[in-house]
Amino acid sequence: MTPYALRRLQLASQLDSDSVAIIVGNIEQVRNLNISYPFHQDNDFYYLTGFNEPDCVCVIRPGHDTPYVMFARDNDSYQEVQFGARAGLKGLEQNHSVDKAIDISEFEGTIISLFEKRHKLYISDNHGRFHNQLGHWLTARQPDHAFDSVKVYRSIHQLSPMIAQMRVIKDEHELSLIKQAAEASINGHIAVMKACAPDINERVLSATFNRTISDYGCDSVGYGNIVASGNNGICLHYEDNNQLCKDGDMVLTDLGGEYQHYTADISRTFPVNGKFSDAQAALYQIVLNALDASISLVKPGAKWNTLFEANQRVLAQGLLDLGILSGDIEDILANEAQREFTVHKTGHWMGLHVHDVGSYQLPSSDEWTVLEPNMVFTIEPGVYIPADCDKVDEKWRGIAIRIEDDILVTEDGFINLTERAPRTIAEIEACMAESHS
Structure with a gap:
C-alpha cells in the first residue's frame, strides 16, 4: 500500500x-x-x-x-x-x-x-x-x-x-524526501560560500544555489531565495537579490531546495571576503551558541516553548556581555529587551511547506506542544542590528546574522539534518578559503 x-x-x-x-x-x-x-x-x-x-x-x-x-x-x-x-x-x-x-x-x-x-x-x-x-x-x-x-x-x-x-508527524517516505532536500541544500550552501567574493552580485549567488541543487534532483526551491548582503539582511524576507556584495560585509543566505514537494530550510551567514572581523565573529558566536543551546534540548517530551526560551537567554546574555544591552539579565528577559535585536521566534514545522502546518500549542489549551519522534522543524535564532542604529557602537551596525538548522526528533533525541553545511567560524573560513586558494 x-x-x-x-x-x-x-x-x-x-x-x-x-x-x-x-x-x-x-x-x-x-x-x-x-x-x-x-x-x-x-x-x-x-x-x-x-x-x-x-x-x-x-x-x-x-x-x-x-x-x-x-x-x-x-x-x-x-x-x-x-x-x-x-x-x-x-x-x-x-x-x-x-x-x-x-x-x-x-x-x-x-x-x-x-x-x-x-x-x-x-x-x-x-x-x-x-x-x-x-x-x-x-x-x-x-x-x-x-x-x-x-x-x-x-x-x-x-x-x-x-x-x-x-502532517506534523512525518512517515518514513516523507523523511526520505526531506533528507534528500536537506542534502541538496547543504551542497547548495557550500557552493554559494565558495562562489562568494567581493563585488559579486547577490543574484549570482542565488543562481549558484539553484544550479547546485538541480544536481541532486531538486527542480525548485521551497520558498523565494534570500541572499542578503550587508544591511539587506535586516529584512527578514529580503528577496530582491540584486545588490553587490561589498568587501567587509556579511552575507545572510536563507535557501532551501524542494525535492518531490518536500523542502529544506537552511540559513547561514558568512563574510563576503571569507574572513570574519572581530566584531562579526563575536556576534556570530553568540547566535551559534544560542542555536546549539536550543538543539541540545530536543528530545521526545520536551515542550516547544523551551527551545525559544533557551536561545533567548543565550542571546540576551551575549548581547549584555558585548555591551549592546545593559542592565540585569533577568530584567532584560522579563522585559524582552533583547527582542529589539533578536526579532523573531525560534523556528517552525517543516515538510511539504517551509512553514508547515500544525499547532504549536495544544488545542483548546495554553499548554505548548510536546515533541514526538518524527517531528521535523527548524531552529533559527538571529541577531539584527540596523546600519542606522545609533544606540550601539558603530562596529556592530549593519550586521545581520541568522543560523538555521533542520532538526528531526528521534526516539531518544535528535538528528541535525543540516549540520554538514558549514556552521562554525572555522568551518566557514576553511570552506571559503578552498575557493580562493
Whole structure:
C-alpha cells in the first residue's frame, strides 16, 4: 500500500460512515496571456493523493464500496500535445488506486449525489474555490428525493485541522524526501560560500544555489531565495537579490531546495571576503551558541516553548556581555529587551511547506506542544542590528546574522539534518578559503 493510501486510511479512521471528506486541489495560475506559472499542487491534496495534476478534487467516503473518488481532467490529445501528458480517468483508476474517476467538468452536477445519505461534510478547500457552493451542498436534495423520504440535514466541518496534525508527524517516505532536500541544500550552501567574493552580485549567488541543487534532483526551491548582503539582511524576507556584495560585509543566505514537494530550510551567514572581523565573529558566536543551546534540548517530551526560551537567554546574555544591552539579565528577559535585536521566534514545522502546518500549542489549551519522534522543524535564532542604529557602537551596525538548522526528533533525541553545511567560524573560513586558494 502506498504512503498516500495509508494516509487516506488514517484520515478515514478519524471520521465515520456518516461522513464525506472533500479535498480540493489547485488550479493553474496565469502569469500572462497563455503562459501559466509553474504548477504547484495544494499540499493537503498532495499529501493524501500523491497526484500532481491541476484541476482535481478528491472525495473520501469512509466505509463506502467506492471510498476514493477523484474528479480530474480526462485525456485530451490536443491539450496533451500542447501542454503535456495527463493520467486521464482510466489512468487514475489503473495506476493511482482511485476507485472511481470522474471528469472534472461533471463535478458540480455530480458531487451532491456522492453525499448520498451522509450528514457530515468535511471540507479542505484552502483557496476557497467552492466556498460559494457550500450553502447549496448543505440544502440540496438528490434528484430522486421523494417528499415522504427521510430528510438529510447536512453540516459543514473543517478537514484541514485533522490533516494538519497528521502532517506534523512525518512517515518514513516523507523523511526520505526531506533528507534528500536537506542534502541538496547543504551542497547548495557550500557552493554559494565558495562562489562568494567581493563585488559579486547577490543574484549570482542565488543562481549558484539553484544550479547546485538541480544536481541532486531538486527542480525548485521551497520558498523565494534570500541572499542578503550587508544591511539587506535586516529584512527578514529580503528577496530582491540584486545588490553587490561589498568587501567587509556579511552575507545572510536563507535557501532551501524542494525535492518531490518536500523542502529544506537552511540559513547561514558568512563574510563576503571569507574572513570574519572581530566584531562579526563575536556576534556570530553568540547566535551559534544560542542555536546549539536550543538543539541540545530536543528530545521526545520536551515542550516547544523551551527551545525559544533557551536561545533567548543565550542571546540576551551575549548581547549584555558585548555591551549592546545593559542592565540585569533577568530584567532584560522579563522585559524582552533583547527582542529589539533578536526579532523573531525560534523556528517552525517543516515538510511539504517551509512553514508547515500544525499547532504549536495544544488545542483548546495554553499548554505548548510536546515533541514526538518524527517531528521535523527548524531552529533559527538571529541577531539584527540596523546600519542606522545609533544606540550601539558603530562596529556592530549593519550586521545581520541568522543560523538555521533542520532538526528531526528521534526516539531518544535528535538528528541535525543540516549540520554538514558549514556552521562554525572555522568551518566557514576553511570552506571559503578552498575557493580562493
